[in-house]
Amino acid sequence: MVESADIAATPTLWANRNFVLLWTGQFVSQIGDRLAMVAFPWLVYSQTGSTLSTGIVLAIYTLPYLLFGMFAGVAIDRFNKRRVMLMAELARMVLVLLVPLAAAWSLWSVFVLSFAMASLTVLFDPAKLSLLPDIVPRERLLRANSLLASAETLTEVLGYASAGLLLAAVSTATAFRLDGLTFFVSALTLALMSYTPPVRAAAEQAARSFGHELREGFVYIRHHAGLLANTLLAVAIALGLGASYPATFFFAVQVLDGGTRAFGIFEAALALGYLSGSLVVVWLAQRLRVGRAIVVGFVLMGAGMVAVAAAGRIWVAAVIFGFVGIANAVALISMDTYVQQVVPEHIRGRVWGSRFTLTQGTYAISVLAGGALAGVVDVRALFVAIGVLVAVPALIAFFVPALRGA
Numbered sequence: 064m065v066e067s068a069d070i071a072a073t074p075t076l077w078a079n080r081n082f083v084l085l086w087t088g089q090f091v092s093q094i095g096d097r098l099a100m101v102a103f104p105w106l107v108y109s110q111t112g113s114t115l116s117t118g119i120v121l122a123i124y125t126l127p128y129l130l131f132g133m134f135a136g137v138a139i140d141r142f143n144k145r146r147v148m149l150m151a152e153l154a155r156m157v158l159v160l161l162v163p164l165a166a167a168w169s170l171w172s173v174f175v176l177s178f179a180m181a182s183l184t185v186l187f188d189p190a191k192l193s194l195l196p197d198i199v200p201r202e203r204l205l206r207a208n209s210l211l212a213s214a215e216t217l218t219e220v221l222g223y224a225s226a227g228l229l230l231a232a233v234s235t236a237t238a239f240r241l242d243g244l245t246f247f248v249s250a251l252t253l254a255l256m257s258y259t260p261p262v263r264a265a266a267e268q269a270a271r272s273f274g275h276e277l278r279e280g281f282v283y284i285r286h287h288a289g290l291l292a293n294t295l296l297a298v299a300i301a302l303g304l305g306a307s308y309p310a311t312f313f314f315a316v317q318v319l320d321g322g323t324r325a326f327g328i329f330e331a332a333l334a335l336g337y338l339s340g341s342l343v344v345v346w347l348a349q350r351l352r353v354g355r356a357i358v359v360g361f362v363l364m365g366a367g368m369v370a371v372a373a374a375g376r377i378w379v380a381a382v383i384f385g386f387v388g389i390a391n392a393v394a395l396i397s398m399d400t401y402v403q404q405v406v407p408e409h410i411r412g413r414v415w416g417s418r419f420t421l422t423q424g425t426y427a428i429s430v431l432a433g434g435a436l437a438g439v440v441d442v443r444a445l446f447v448a449i450g451v452l453v454a455v456p457a458l459i460a461f462f463v464p465a466l467r468g469a
Contacts, residue, residue, distance in 0.1 A: 085198070102230060129424045140410060280417035335389040336391070360457075
């Protein structure tokens with residue numbers, strides 16, 4: 064827990080020029096990301112009428128994490144993190160502007176561009192998480208992560224709705240041009256930041272081979288008890304959350320007979336709950352202990368998943384999903400903050416790259432498994448299993464002193 068005197072002596076985040084620039088650029092860029100997530104599948108479906116092709120373009124977004132997550136981590140630690148993020152945003156801007164031209168030539172070129180953009184995201188996201196502790200004091204990290212998470216969730220609530228309305232009013236080509244503009248704004252905010260990479264990182268990187276650096280992320284995680292518990296817990300949560308996505312769909316459509324309307328209500332409840340939870344963390348940041356917040360958040364989240372199984376009405380389930388979203392925000396934001404606090408700067412990118420590879424790979428497999436299981440077992444029983452899968456590892460993690468005491 065951070066001492067109040069330390070907090071009071073540190074300038075507020077809104078007085079931190081670098082953080083304000085990062086927050087602003089990410090808010091605008093993530094609005095564009097939501098637009099692209101709607102525009103890409105709509106472009107493919109409108110041209111082919113194929114659900115398989117549409118599913119491929121959606122699946123492409125998870126594949127690069129498995130292929131390039133660890134390599135991205137090495138690159139982030141070797142080079143200037145702000146510059147890596149800036150180049151990634153400029154490259155994504157160029158690629159998204161090429162999509163309308165590629166669509167007129169070949170559908171497969173759209174798949175290639177989508178894959179390339181997702182690959183650059185694999186480079187950008189760990190770099191952002193690695194950069195934050197360099198521009199924000201340690202005692203402000205929890206609040207900074209909360210504000211970034213609040214903005215991201217707000218873009219999900221506003222972005223997807225506005226994307227649907229926008230695509231109904233303008234062409235997909237115009238939508239992709241607007242997405243390109245959001246990447247430009249994000250790149251501009253990064254260019255305006257004042258950031259000097261730590262000299263220590265450059266000196267340490269010079270003596271290591273690429274292969275050695277590639278392994279160091281996993282090695283560091285394995286030898287740090289608290290970080291290992293945190294990472295294993297993150298994998299378990301990814302396993303549960305992945306399965307919960309198709310389970311929620313079938314729960315809405317089959318169990319409660321609410322159709323896509325109920326599914327949309329549940330997803331909105333989760334998003335609003337997550338937004339509320341992130342704001343709660345902003346409010347409680349001075350008093351919150353991240354280790355206990357991780358454990359309590361995931362235990363309550365698991366309990367919420369079990370409670371969903373007992374819900375017989377749409378509005379009851381929606382309230383429970385909102386509660387799950389709040390608990391999820393408290394736990395995940397605290398989890399990311401813990402990693403930023405305990406991992407040294409020189410290896411931060413490789414640790415995040417390793418974690419992204421593990422969690423995103425697990426999540427993708429879990430989505431497929433959840434969809435398959437929902438067809439052969441009772442969906443309510445599946446929610447109970449998901450709840451246990453989330454809560455029990457969190458309870459076990461509580462007995463790791465390095466994590467509990469953070």
